[in-house]
Amino acid sequence: MAGKAHPVSPLAPEGLPELPAIAGVELGAVEAGVRYKGRTDLMMMRFAPGTVAAGVFTTSKCASAPVDWCRANLEKNSNARALVVNSGNANAFTGKAGAAAAKTTAVAAAKLVGCKADAVFLASTGVIGEVLPAEKVTAALPRLATTLKPERWDEAARAIMTTDTFPKAAVRRTDIDGKPVTIVGIAKGSGMIAPDMATMLSFVATDATIPADVLQPLLAKAADKSFNSITVDGDTSTSDTLMAFATGKGATHKPVAKLTDSHFRNFRQAFEDLLVELAQLVVKDGEGARKFVTITVTGAQNAKAARKIALTIANSPLVKTAIAGADANWGRIVMAVGKAGEKADRDKIAISMGGRLVAEKGAVHPRHDEAAATEHFKGTDISIEVDVGVGKGSATVWTCDLTHGYIDINADYRS
Amino acid sequence: MAGKAHPVSPLAPEGLPELPAIAGVELGAVEAGVRYKGRTDLMMMRFAPGTVAAGVFTTSKCASAPVDWCRANLEKNSNARALVVNSGNANAFTGKAGAAAAKTTAVAAAKLVGCKADAVFLASTGVIGEVLPAEKVTAALPRLATTLKPERWDEAARAIMTTDTFPKAAVRRTDIDGKPVTIVGIAKGSGMIAPDMATMLSFVATDATIPADVLQPLLAKAADKSFNSITVDGDTSTSDTLMAFATGKGATHKPVAKLTDSHFRNFRQAFEDLLVELAQLVVKDGEGARKFVTITVTGAQNAKAARKIALTIANSPLVKTAIAGADANWGRIVMAVGKAGEKADRDKIAISMGGRLVAEKGAVHPRHDEAAATEHFKGTDISIEVDVGVGKGSATVWTCDLTHGYIDINADYRS
Numbered sequence: 093m094a095g096k097a098h099p100v101s102p103l104a105p106e107g108l109p110e111l112p113a114i115a116g117v118e119l120g121a122v123e124a125g126v127r128y129k130g131r132t133d134l135m136m137m138r139f140a141p142g143t144v145a146a147g148v149f150t151t152s153k154c155a156s157a158p159v160d161w162c163r164a165n166l167e168k169n170s171n172a173r174a175l176v177v178n179s180g181n182a183n184a185f186t187g188k189a190g191a192a193a194a195k196t197t198a199v200a201a202a203k204l205v206g207c208k209a210d211a212v213f214l215a216s217t218g219v220i221g222e223v224l225p226a227e228k229v230t231a232a233l234p235r236l237a238t239t240l241k242p243e244r245w246d247e248a249a250r251a252i253m254t255t256d257t258f259p260k261a262a263v264r265r266t267d268i269d270g271k272p273v274t275i276v277g278i279a280k281g282s283g284m285i286a287p288d289m290a291t292m293l294s295f296v297a298t299d300a301t302i303p304a305d306v307l308q309p310l311l312a313k314a315a316d317k318s319f320n321s322i323t324v325d326g327d328t329s330t331s332d333t334l335m336a337f338a339t340g341k342g343a344t345h346k347p348v349a350k351l352t353d354s355h356f357r358n359f360r361q362a363f364e365d366l367l368v369e370l371a372q373l374v375v376k377d378g379e380g381a382r383k384f385v386t387i388t389v390t391g392a393q394n395a396k397a398a399r400k401i402a403l404t405i406a407n408s409p410l411v412k413t414a415i416a417g418a419d420a421n422w423g424r425i426v427m428a429v430g431k432a433g434e435k436a437d438r439d440k441i442a443i444s445m446g447g448r449l450v451a452e453k454g455a456v457h458p459r460h461d462e463a464a465a466t467e468h469f470k471g472t473d474i475s476i477e478v479d480v481g482v483g484k485g486s487a488t489v490w491t492c493d494l495t496h497g498y499i500d501i502n503a504d505y506r507s
Numbered sequence: 508m509a510g511k512a513h514p515v516s517p518l519a520p521e522g523l524p525e526l527p528a529i530a531g532v533e534l535g536a537v538e539a540g541v542r543y544k545g546r547t548d549l550m551m552m553r554f555a556p557g558t559v560a561a562g563v564f565t566t567s568k569c570a571s572a573p574v575d576w577c578r579a580n581l582e583k584n585s586n587a588r589a590l591v592v593n594s595g596n597a598n599a600f601t602g603k604a605g606a607a608a609a610k611t612t613a614v615a616a617a618k619l620v621g622c623k624a625d626a627v628f629l630a631s632t633g634v635i636g637e638v639l640p641a642e643k644v645t646a647a648l649p650r651l652a653t654t655l656k657p658e659r660w661d662e663a664a665r666a667i668m669t670t671d672t673f674p675k676a677a678v679r680r681t682d683i684d685g686k687p688v689t690i691v692g693i694a695k696g697s698g699m700i701a702p703d704m705a706t707m708l709s710f711v712a713t714d715a716t717i718p719a720d721v722l723q724p725l726l727a728k729a730a731d732k733s734f735n736s737i738t739v740d741g742d743t744s745t746s747d748t749l750m751a752f753a754t755g756k757g758a759t760h761k762p763v764a765k766l767t768d769s770h771f772r773n774f775r776q777a778f779e780d781l782l783v784e785l786a787q788l789v790v791k792d793g794e795g796a797r798k799f800v801t802i803t804v805t806g807a808q809n810a811k812a813a814r815k816i817a818l819t820i821a822n823s824p825l826v827k828t829a830i831a832g833a834d835a836n837w838g839r840i841v842m843a844v845g846k847a848g849e850k851a852d853r854d855k856i857a858i859s860m861g862g863r864l865v866a867e868k869g870a871v872h873p874r875h876d877e878a879a880a881t882e883h884f885k886g887t888d889i890s891i892e893v894d895v896g897v898g899k900g901s902a903t904v905w906t907c908d909l910t911h912g913y914i915d916i917n918a919d920y921r922s
Binding site: 190434453455 | 600847851
């Protein structure tokens with residue numbers, strides 16, 4: 093991990109967007125030396141009093157100590173005053189010592205911010221099985237706490253990176269009942285990317301005023317459409333964490349009472365769009381990724397079945413290697429549809445690539461143009477559409493190809 | 508496919524064992540030119556009247572035409588007089604034309620053997636989505652049918668290969684109530700190897716007399732311990748087929764009335780052993796495999812949960828690449844245990860590698876010797892043992908590492 097620098101993903105955007113301050117959020121990063129040398133590895137956000145938190149976490153049965161910590165906090169209350177995130181060490185599968193290290197970190201941060209420890213949220217990402225050296229974190233925190241500023245989103249995005257080859261952030265300006273509000277989010281990947289949760293870490297903050305009982309379902313629903321709809325290698329981290337913080341320190345707007353309030357619609361859409369953008373950035377930095385792939389399944393029994401089929405296609409090593417080799421091998425897509433275990437009518441399946449019909453009614457299309465399909469697969473932005481012919485359920489997921497780069501990165505992660 | 512010859516797997520055995528004749532079975536292979544040039548691609552077995560068949564097939568929702576054909580036959584009766592298998596074309600996702608091609612093949616074989624078409628079993632392996640050119644098969648069948656002999660098992664094993672780098676066969680001599688009986692089986696892999704079914708094709712014949720209502724559960728139970736306990740890449744073929752044929756033409760033995768007959772115990776064990784050997788051979792020829800990996804899970808809620816956890820470890824790209832890189836990365840094993848979704852007590856999990864304890868009670872073992880674990884991972888025969896600390900269920904599965912070779916083979920399969 094960070095032993096070798098890997099070249100920046102060819103799918104990376106040109107740079108970070110301009111990331112505005114969010115009223116009520118101050119943040120920054122510092123070099124704590126947890127594992128890496130010569131780069132920042134500790135990130136902190138301080139939230140104004142009144143900030144509300146929501147979270148979606150890994151489904152792993154072996155969740156990390158920080159995930160346990162956050163879940164326990166959210167069960168008690170949604171009050172958030174600080175977020176502390178380190179990279180280089182996941183503090184996962186570390187037993188009681190790991191839990192103690194998490195608590196030590198939270199207590200130290202709480203003292204600096206002047207709040208209770210249960211208003212401090214934590215995340216750790218990196219190597220599994222080694223207890224977080226909390227003393228390195230607590231030694232660095234006071235220094236960090238004095239330098240927090242509202243505009244340091246880019247530093248925060250960089251400090252949480254592990255094998256990521258570029259920092260990931262997105263911004264949306266929208267409104268609630270005509271009053272301007274802003275959302276900024278950062279994320280990091282890029283291995284063990286799979287539902288549920290898909291990304292390892294993502295943090296989103298807004299200056300809007302959103303009650304906890306709206307923020308949590310807002311986040312959960314948007315996560316399904318974004319981070320739970322991407323996959324790199326189908327593996328599930330012990331540490332996946334997506335959190336949202338609403339400070340309520342922006343322009344005063346008409347109160348939001350429920351998720352379906354019509355004056356909340358713009359915000360909901362912007363929030364979901366932002367999460368989709370972040371999730372797609374994670375895929376674009378998938379380990380070894382050279383192609384970005386959009387898979388849309390229609391005609392499934394329901395949306396859940398459609399997503400399962402789409403993810404089975406997206407996770408198939410045979411489909412992913414075919415894409416890597418620019419081989420428009422729709423037979424492997426049929427294989428994956430069959431493997432998904434959801435209802436599909438073999439004799440009605442239709443498959444398109446790049447919008448061009450390749451197969452329909454259980455057989456190759458009579459005018460299938462393999463050269464055109466191959467040409468599409470030679471590009472970096474691949475789309476595959478599959479109709480499974482049994483219902484009206486649909487879903488879109490995003491993935492990348494499986495290349496030699498994935499093997500290179502993962503066969504020497506700890507060396 | 509067969510476009511490039513891949514080097515023989517380093518895990519291949521020295522050669523085929525000596526394969527004896529099975530009374531009541533004549534077989535052979537011929538070059539039909541279905542897709543490949545300069546090699547045999549059509550295999551036929553002729554069975555004596557009275558031969559009983561059993562089968563276990565892919566769970567894919569998009570099964571191939573030959574799989575549909577075999578299933579329909581077995582629903583009607585278990586009478587088997589011939590088996591016809593081609594390589595190079597899977598006749599899968601080929602709609603009505605594919606079903607017609609399968610029927611044409613069966614009818615032609617039935618005429619040559621002098622039986623009904625529903626006593627002919629079929630299998631096809633190779634590229635998906637192209638209708639089997641039945642005329643090539645029916646043109647070659649008469650020639651093939653005149654050259655069938657009891658000792659041509661090795662030719663049969665070679666004719667069914669696709670990306671396999673070595674032919675696979677196994678033999679067991681055992682007894683039923685003291686009377687000698689023989690079992691011979693052949694198999695082919697090597698991509699799309701995953702439960703359920705794990706191998707693409709395997710055919711086993713014995714001269715014992717076994718009624719259909721014993722042969723089928725015998726095969727199904729042994730399949731669970733063998734082919735359904737291996738995985739190469741987690742993908743599921745549309746064509747996976749395992750069939751057993753009992754000719755009843757060997758030494759006369761005490762009749763077998765049920766699976767649990769005590770005089771049938773030796774045979775059951777030998778049959779299961781043979782399937783395990785064949786399944787392991789498939790793994791040893793896994794695409795790009797350089798290491799053979801045995802994963803044993805104990806302490807699970809039940810055997811099914813244990814197998815699911817073991818297969819999740821075995822299918823994890825991150826575990827498989829760590830093994831490829833000789834990185835004894837037990838953190839990724841914890842990740843996979845968590846991902847499996849079965850009950851596991853994080854704070855009781857124990858992990859051993861090569862019999863040496865690496866982690867226990869939710870943390871790394873105090874005397875964990877990373878150098879020794881790495882040394883074990885540098886070998887070609889890796890073992891990983893995981894106790895998940897909640898019950899008495901156990902299971903063993905076999906897999907291989909994920910290497911650059913896998914990408915090489917699969918990114919240019921059709922080129």
